[in-house]
Amino acid sequence: MKPFFLALTLAAVVLTVPGCRSGKKDASDRAMENRERIIEILRATGRPGIEAVISNLDTTDFYTRGAGGHHTEVGGLAQHSLEVYRIMQVTSWFLRSDSVAITALMHDMGKIDYGGWHPWRSVKHLSEWGLKLTKQEYFTIFYHHKPKLRYFRYPLRVSLSFADVLSSAWWRLWHRAPSDASPDDTGAAGGPDPHHD
Numbered sequence: 523m524k525p526f527f528l529a530l531t532l533a534a535v536v537l538t539v540p541g542c543r544s545g546k547k548d549a550s551d552r553a554m555e556n557r558e559r560i561i562e563i564l565r566a567t568g569r570p571g572i573e574a575v576i577s578n579l580d581t582t583d584f585y586t587r588g589a590g591g592h593h594t595e596v597g598g599l600a601q602h603s604l605e606v607y608r609i610m611q612v613t614s615w616f617l618r619s620d621s622v623a624i625t626a627l628m629h630d631m632g633k634i635d636y637g638g639w640h641p642w643r644s645v646k647h648l649s650e651w652g653l654k655l656t657k658q659e660y661f662t663i664f665y666h667h668k669p670k671l672r673y674f675r676y677p678l679r680v681s682l683s684f685a686d687v688l689s690s691a692w693w694r695l696w697h698r699a700p701s702d703a704s705p706d707d708t709g710a711a712g713g714p715d716p717h718h719d
């Protein structure tokens with residue numbers, strides 16, 4: 523099994539390289555391209571409420587802001603989200619494609635504003651905008667930074683955390699940036715802890 527996981531990791535790294543190198547591209551062009559790609563992927567999920575999510579994203583700086591402790595450049599949040607999506611596509615072909623798309627692209631979306639813990643704000647905004655998450659999607663996003671072992675039983679959760687760490691670690695390596703969490707990531711969890719399964 524080791525060669526299999528090594529191959530997956532190498533594939534994931536190769537998939538994130540274009541994102542790391544895209545700093546040479548004009549930031550506004552990249553942001554526009556990423557916006558179109560993200561809308562295309564979200565729309566393809568066909569999930570009820572997804573059009574409202576797409577519209578609401580356009581009222582925020584989701585496509586132009588940085589991601590925090592990594593992908594700090596203009597458009598970094600959307601770039602990181604797409605890298606996570608590409609990695610999950612490769613490593614999680616056996617999972618529901620709509621769940622992969624929504625959790626990959628929206629897991630850090632709560633960074634568009636402040637107050638409380640960003641994974642909580644991600645699920646909160648999606649709910650307010652009318653997208654009903656499955657239980658697995660909800661816990662995958664909510665706990666993507668928290669070592670709650672009980673939620674590692676969800677393959678989607680494992681896949682997202684792996685892709686998230688790989689994308690951010692590769693960005694830090696590429697930019698020779700120290701491995702420090704963004705202030706937003708270090709705060710205590712805000713909002714209700716959904717221990718109701």
Ligand SMILES: [Fe+2]
Nearest residue numbers: 629630666667
């Ligand atoms: Fe996050």
